[in-house]
């Protein structure tokens with residue numbers, strides 16, 4: 001798997017201060033995507049041992065709430081095994097950190113993948129330019145959902161993450 005960046009005190013991609021892993025590769029090709037340079041799976045640089053060490057060291061800081069996988073699409077087919085391996089390792093080594101993941105896939109397409117249960121929040125769906133909405137938190141268009149994974153799996157239906165009120 002290739003990646004573009006590891007950001008270490010990010011406030012824009014999930015609650016709290018977060019580490020964000022920006023992976024390479026996305027086959028959704030949404031019109032108006034803000035990161036088209038991440039579509040190519042061969043873009044960026046290889047996610048190697050040094051990158052993993054950097055990631056875990058940043059995530060281990062006490063003021064960091066958790067990690068967000070973004071991109072690109074962490075669930076791009078060729079990224080899945082590596083992303084799932086990292087998620088399992090985080091659950092083992094840093095179980096107090098929460099895990100968010102952005103994907104262009106819909107919840108219905110991914111909810112049955114085993115490792116999904118180890119993720120706390122999934123922001124899902126393709127970005128649709130015509131449905132751009134600046135008043136919703138964490139996603140760009142109104143078709144996209146920010147899903148409370150554990151509650152959704154428990155109830156058998158989509159439970160959205162409770163959103164902070166938007167100041168008018």
Ligand code: SF4
Nearest residue numbers: 026029030033072104
């Ligand atoms: S899923 Fe995300 S990264 Fe991929 S094209 Fe759509 S907006 Fe861009």
